[in-house]
Amino acid sequence: xxxxxxxxxxxxxxxSPSAAKAGAGETGGRRVHPAWWVAAVAFVVLIGAAGFRAxxxxxxxxxxxxxxxSRGGISFAISVNLLLYGLTAxxxxxxxxxxxxRRVVSCALLLIxxxxxxxVFMTSQWQLVLCWGxxxxxxxxxxxxxxxxxxxxxxxxxxxxxxxxxxxxxxxxGNLVFLPLVxxxxxxxxxxxxxxxxxxxxxAVVPLxxxxxxxxxxxxxxxxxxxxxEYVTPPPAPPGAARRTLRALGTAARSRVFWLLxxxxxxxxxxxxxxxxxxxVPGAHDHGMAIPVAASLLALIGIFDLIGTVFSGWxxxxxxxxxxxxxxxxxxxxxLLLLPMLFSESVQPPMLFFVxxxxxxxxxxxxxxxxxxxxxxxxxxxVVFGWVLASHQLGxxxxxxxxxxxxxxxxxxxxxxxxxxxxxxxxxxxVMAIRAPDPAPPPSTAPPGALPASAPAAAPALxxxxxxxxxxxxxxxxxxxxxxxxxxxxxAEGDGPGPxxx
Numbered sequence: 001x002x003x004x005x006x007x008x009x010x011x012x013x014x015x016s017p018s019a020a021k022a023g024a025g026e027t028g029g030r031r032v033h034p035a036w037w038v039a040a041v042a043f044v045v046l047i048g049a050a051g052f053r054a055x056x057x058x059x060x061x062x063x064x065x066x067x068x069x070s071r072g073g074i075s076f077a078i079s080v081n082l083l084l085y086g087l088t089a090x091x092x093x094x095x096x097x098x099x100x101x102r103r104v105v106s107c108a109l110l111l112i113x114x115x116x117x118x119x120v121f122m123t124s125q126w127q128l129v130l131c132w133g134x135x136x137x138x139x140x141x142x143x144x145x146x147x148x149x150x151x152x153x154x155x156x157x158x159x160x161x162x163x164x165x166x167x168x169x170x171x172x173x174g175n176l177v178f179l180p181l182v183x184x185x186x187x188x189x190x191x192x193x194x195x196x197x198x199x200x201x202x203x204a205v206v207p208l209x210x211x212x213x214x215x216x217x218x219x220x221x222x223x224x225x226x227x228x229x230e231y232v233t234p235p236p237a238p239p240g241a242a243r244r245t246l247r248a249l250g251t252a253a254r255s256r257v258f259w260l261l262x263x264x265x266x267x268x269x270x271x272x273x274x275x276x277x278x279x280x281v282p283g284a285h286d287h288g289m290a291i292p293v294a295a296s297l298l299a300l301i302g303i304f305d306l307i308g309t310v311f312s313g314w315x316x317x318x319x320x321x322x323x324x325x326x327x328x329x330x331x332x333x334x335x336l337l338l339l340p341m342l343f344s345e346s347v348q349p350p351m352l353f354f355v356x357x358x359x360x361x362x363x364x365x366x367x368x369x370x371x372x373x374x375x376x377x378x379x380x381x382x383v384v385f386g387w388v389l390a391s392h393q394l395g396x397x398x399x400x401x402x403x404x405x406x407x408x409x410x411x412x413x414x415x416x417x418x419x420x421x422x423x424x425x426x427x428x429x430x431v432m433a434i435r436a437p438d439p440a441p442p443p444s445t446a447p448p449g450a451l452p453a454s455a456p457a458a459a460p461a462l463x464x465x466x467x468x469x470x471x472x473x474x475x476x477x478x479x480x481x482x483x484x485x486x487x488x489x490x491x492a493e494g495d496g497p498g499p500x501x502x
Contacts, residue, residue: 035155035225041212042151050174053140055182060282062191075404079397080133086393088141100215109202111139117199120192158226183295248383257376264427266395268365271420274399283413288345304359312364321368325431333424340414375437
């Protein structure tokens, strides 16, 4: 996957005096460039954001046993959490551009801390929806894709792709760190201790954010890491980022390709975050497996998620993304159909095989989906993917609630597992209905200065140029200036690496 390229030089009208004084990549005698400290804090924040959002799944059984609430009702709060997490993503970068990274991230952490901490006082189910659904959902969504893309884009010229990948991995690492620990607390002192631990962890990160996180390198009188003497501070993003986000949605919604991508990615969210991410632990517990053991298996999925996502990006550079998606969805559907037969009181080899495979396939769908957005929507491809990602979380939200309702009605999750398997098979067929992008025009053999016999159409040329990774006006991947929201999808959460240059 190609690293985003530095913005082309423009007249030095926006260069701050402090940046000019700093010199080429100078750090004022510091041995470590401040960009790495900012990246380190961002990594910690992203680990927390993913972990805070993912922990409600281990609370379903304890809340059901203590309050008698239905699993469908508890799952509704998780659905609201997932939905807001997705809907916040397209607008989060605009908030960071308007109010600054430090303010937005600090407020997001405070929302998570308040939402998790207040749950220990709840007595009614609507309070769970308010605390864990709205407060934690808004807080976690404000620190997901937009945060990773904004930090890597502002603070790094060299190693930008590497940093984006590392920050993206923070999502999977969050599950690895938090799920087993929270499950141990739930199984020991109880769910209230786990909720207070999440609240305390979120609150503890706030001072670190205020101390080390800065909005831009110019705030410290330095250039981004790897910037040379010719570096020019990009001008502020023009107003109206939110309007462009909505305008891109309106344009894409008139395309059949957009709806095929949105529906199939909604099925992706339904079968990952909505179903396995939320109900795997209580589903395994129904078969006698201890909650910490089940949570550890779910965390193990996160390890293989990292491997599968990177490998999928490599494949996307070389093969038709539609065919890759068809294979991913078909195999995922088959594994879900087999899952009800794999549960037992202890971990058996077939379950380990499922965990390894599902981890490899978890967000392997992200690189091909991003590639298709870039191929078909050109310079708006990243913004369009933000809305496709919102459909991912919408699907997750619907199934998170629906699977809980199925468990309440039938006494088992089997129907939920098998229904998701059928949906994945349908998604495999749908992605093959996406038309191939227009091919690149053949190279001209005319002598220099000669006019070609027929000029290629402007729109296909733009799509091909964007798909090839060339910068276009306002392209967030190339680093060119443009609307802030276009940078919200440089990496996916929960979910995968940034746009793949093909």
